[in-house]
Amino acid sequence: MTINFTKYSTFYYVISGLLIVAAIVSLFMFGLKFGIEFIGGSSMQVEFQKDRPSNEAIQKALKSFNLGDITIQPTQGTGTVLQFKGVDEATHQKILAELKKLNSATEKSFQYIGPSIGQELRNKTELAIVLALLAITLYIAFAFRKVSKPVNSWKYGITSLIALFHDVLIPIGVFSILGRLYNVEITIPIVAALLTILGFSVHDTIVIFDRIRENILRKGMGQFEETVNWSLNQTLGRSISTVLTVELVLISLYFLGGETLKYFALTLIIGITSGAYSSIFIASPLLVSWYKWSLKRVN
Amino acid sequence: MQQKHYIFIGVLVLAVLAGIFAYPNYFNNSVDFLNHKLSWTLPHFPEKPYVLGLDLQGGVSLVYQADLSQTADKTGAMSGLRDIIERRVNMFGVSEPIIQIQGQDRLVVELPGVTDVQQAIQMIGQTPYLEFDEQRTEAESKPILDKIKEIQAAQEKKEDITKIKDWTLALQNPYFKPTELTGKYLKSATVTADQITGKYRIDLQFDDAGAKIFADVTGRNIKKPIAIYLDGASIIDANGDGKIDNQDIYAPIVQDKITGGRAQITGDISVATATTIASRLNSGALPVKIGNPISQETVGPTLGSVSLQKSLMAGIYGLLAVVAFMIIFYRFPGLLASIALVIYVAITLAIFKLIPVTMSMSGIGGFVLSIGMAVDANILIFARMKEEIKSGKGLSQAIDEGFRRAWPSIRDSNFNSLIVCAILFLVATSFIKGFAFTLALGILVSLFSAIFITRILLMIFVGPRFEKFKWLL
Numbered sequence: 001m002t003i004n005f006t007k008y009s010t011f012y013y014v015i016s017g018l019l020i021v022a023a024i025v026s027l028f029m030f031g032l033k034f035g036i037e038f039i040g041g042s043s044m045q046v047e048f049q050k051d052r053p054s055n056e057a058i059q060k061a062l063k064s065f066n067l068g069d070i071t072i073q074p075t076q077g078t079g080t081v082l083q084f085k086g087v088d089e090a091t092h093q094k095i096l097a098e099l100k101k102l103n104s105a106t107e108k109s110f111q112y113i114g115p116s117i118g119q120e121l122r123n124k125t126e127l128a129i130v131l132a133l134l135a136i137t138l139y140i141a142f143a144f145r146k147v148s149k150p151v152n153s154w155k156y157g158i159t160s161l162i163a164l165f166h167d168v169l170i171p172i173g174v175f176s177i178l179g180r181l182y183n184v185e186i187t188i189p190i191v192a193a194l195l196t197i198l199g200f201s202v203h204d205t206i207v208i209f210d211r212i213r214e215n216i217l218r219k220g221m222g223q224f225e226e227t228v229n230w231s232l233n234q235t236l237g238r239s240i241s242t243v244l245t246v247e248l249v250l251i252s253l254y255f256l257g258g259e260t261l262k263y264f265a266l267t268l269i270i271g272i273t274s275g276a277y278s279s280i281f282i283a284s285p286l287l288v289s290w291y292k293w294s295l296k297r298v299n
Numbered sequence: 300m301q302q303k304h305y306i307f308i309g310v311l312v313l314a315v316l317a318g319i320f321a322y323p324n325y326f327n328n329s330v331d332f333l334n335h336k337l338s339w340t341l342p343h344f345p346e347k348p349y350v351l352g353l354d355l356q357g358g359v360s361l362v363y364q365a366d367l368s369q370t371a372d373k374t375g376a377m378s379g380l381r382d383i384i385e386r387r388v389n390m391f392g393v394s395e396p397i398i399q400i401q402g403q404d405r406l407v408v409e410l411p412g413v414t415d416v417q418q419a420i421q422m423i424g425q426t427p428y429l430e431f432d433e434q435r436t437e438a439e440s441k442p443i444l445d446k447i448k449e450i451q452a453a454q455e456k457k458e459d460i461t462k463i464k465d466w467t468l469a470l471q472n473p474y475f476k477p478t479e480l481t482g483k484y485l486k487s488a489t490v491t492a493d494q495i496t497g498k499y500r501i502d503l504q505f506d507d508a509g510a511k512i513f514a515d516v517t518g519r520n521i522k523k524p525i526a527i528y529l530d531g532a533s534i535i536d537a538n539g540d541g542k543i544d545n546q547d548i549y550a551p552i553v554q555d556k557i558t559g560g561r562a563q564i565t566g567d568i569s570v571a572t573a574t575t576i577a578s579r580l581n582s583g584a585l586p587v588k589i590g591n592p593i594s595q596e597t598v599g600p601t602l603g604s605v606s607l608q609k610s611l612m613a614g615i616y617g618l619l620a621v622v623a624f625m626i627i628f629y630r631f632p633g634l635l636a637s638i639a640l641v642i643y644v645a646i647t648l649a650i651f652k653l654i655p656v657t658m659s660m661s662g663i664g665g666f667v668l669s670i671g672m673a674v675d676a677n678i679l680i681f682a683r684m685k686e687e688i689k690s691g692k693g694l695s696q697a698i699d700e701g702f703r704r705a706w707p708s709i710r711d712s713n714f715n716s717l718i719v720c721a722i723l724f725l726v727a728t729s730f731i732k733g734f735a736f737t738l739a740l741g742i743l744v745s746l747f748s749a750i751f752i753t754r755i756l757l758m759i760f761v762g763p764r765f766e767k768f769k770w771l772l
């Protein structure tokens with residue numbers, strides 16, 4: 001049995017288009033909540049002995065410190081994460097003493113990021129993203145340089161780049177909603193995960209494109225659409241297996257792993273799922289649509 | 300025996316050695332047991348602990364920004380700063396501290412196991428910074444004094460002083476300016492009692508370079524005062540009011556050019572104060588100023604070990620799930636790929652120990668992720684093999700074709716991931732570095748295990764007698 005993947009390509013484009021629009025809209029409406037490593041500030045994780053004092057009680061206790069906006073985020077058990085503007089060690093100790101007055105508590109971790117470091121980190125991250133995108137596009141164009149007919153090698157590069165944006169935008173959109181609803185922040189692990197999605201999503205697309213390249217070389221270049229469909233059918237088993245094995249690991253990391261890696265795993269789960277989808281339903285149909293469109297233009 | 304058998308044995312030995320090295324407990328316990336039962340004297344396998352990052356073992360990480368604006372030899376000053384802080388930290392009794400220069404003017408101090416952060420910061424930050432200042436000319440002091448007046452006026456009106464042009468000028472000392480002579484050139488400080496007056500004094504001895512600078516500075520300041528500051532404040536309580544504040548200036552008048560690099564600090568000082576100052580100076584005067592840390596991270600000892608435990612459990616369950624998946628979907632080759640995957644885990648862990656790679660939360664994330672990705676090459680190969688068998692090829696030919704045809708895809712996609720890792724490693728911060736490094740290492744080792752080891756296993760276990768059990772493939 002051969003599945004005709006490109007038959008309903010308009011439908012897939014619409015679905016993905018809607019998802020991307022939703023992601024962009026939520027980005028504009030809610031923005032992204034960046035962690036203190038990007039904006040500077042202090043973050044403090046405290047575990048109270050018995051009950052967690054109410055947020056109001058904590059706010060009131062810390063009022064005299066002029067900490068600006070204090071975000072109070074409950075974690076598992078009686079744990080609480082507090083975030084506020086940057087303070088030095090002496091103030092930090094006073095804050096801790098004040099919290100201990102509310103209810104005996106132990107401090108699990110404390111982090112202070114100066115404003116200059118935050119800025120620097122943002123710049124570095126932006127640079128890393130741009131470089132990664134650039135390198136990936138160049139590599140694909142290079143890897144497919146021998147395939148020029150019936151579709152130019154740079155078109156493979158562009159379509160995988162489109163799929164790439166799709167795969168990264170969707171998790172970012174999800175995080176903008178999560179940030180709004182549950183105060184989930186974009187932290188360094190999440191950025192690392194997003195960059196890994198870049199690699200992985202292309203990884204997936206390359207395998208399919210490779211097969212298309214091979215089939216074109218073997219069968220000649222007639223019937224491009226059939227060749228693409230045929231290649232997709234051949235690689236489908238592999239695509240599913242690869243994604244599943246990675247997802248198995250990530251799901252266990254999400255449910256069993258430590259707090260730090262939870263959202264890291266979630267980002268990868270969303271990104272890799274969308275990567276597998278886009279390789280099959282977006283990148284390859286786009287190649288075919290592009291090919292048809294240029295045929296029409298010639299005629 | 301054929302060549303493939305030798306290679307197979309080699310792979311087995313490598314796997315077993317890597318496994319024991321990665322987790323020597325079982326092996327060494329069995330050795331103990333045998334030695335005890337049979338009174339043998341078998342040696343233990345050498346144990347080497349994993350290097351755990353601060354986020355996993357608890358501790359403090361501090362980042363300092365050094366003020367290099369007054370320094371010409373920036374690299375030298377930074378390495379001097381690092382050495383002195385290292386000495387101080389060692390005196391504090393921290394096990395395996397890491398003190399690193401980051402970029403041009405940053406110093407990262409990592410203190411595993413330290414819980415009293417305040418004390419640690421004090422110990423590092425309050426390391427004495429000794430400076431010798433000379434008097435400003437009136438032309439130099441006037442703008443500063445004017446600016447201070449301007450700022451004071453603005454403060455009274457509750458205006459934002461940072462809006463005033465050159466407002467930082469007001470932070471400078473209006474009467475004295477730093478000379479090139481700092482604590483960097485100090486050789487030793489000793490306390491002596493003056494034979495005639497009975498008062499205590501501190502003798503400073505500079506090194507050769509310092510002696511030259513001191514001669515120069517004193518030479519151009521004859522009949523003028525030289526102020527001596529420690530950590531930005533007067534070195535001693537000059538006006539005798541029991542505290543050191545802005546009112547104090549210890550500024551002896553230079554009588555003559557001083558060669559030989561000796562300076563004396565005299566005044567109304569008790570022996571206790573003199574001894575404290577001298578020992579602080581001896582334990583290391585910082586060559587450049589550092590303020591409070593610009594970034595700080597403290598992780599409690601329990602938090603780290605809990606997240607380590609959890610993530611390791613997650614890794615183990617993930618590994619088991621992948622093994623189950625591979626065996627169900629790819630049957631016998633899947634089993635072989637699972638064996639290769641377990642060998643992959645052992646080799647990678649052994650390499651982590653051997654280099655050693657500092658394992659942080661991010662590194663473990665990268666490693667666990669790489670377990671899921673490691674079988675990808677196998678999946679590509681096996682999918683190809685199945686196709687070739689379907690198209691009617693013989694077993695050994697199908698295996699060969701599977702490896703050969705899957706290779707371009709494996710190469711391209713892994714190369715891509717390696718590019719991303721390299722960029723992350725070069726550009727990003729330490730968290731991402733750890734992640735990128737373990738992921739890249741994982742990709743490289745997995746290429747070896749998924750292609751080389753799986754192939755050897757297939758060559759050994761899938762022979763002509765397997766033709767009957769083709770359903771297993």
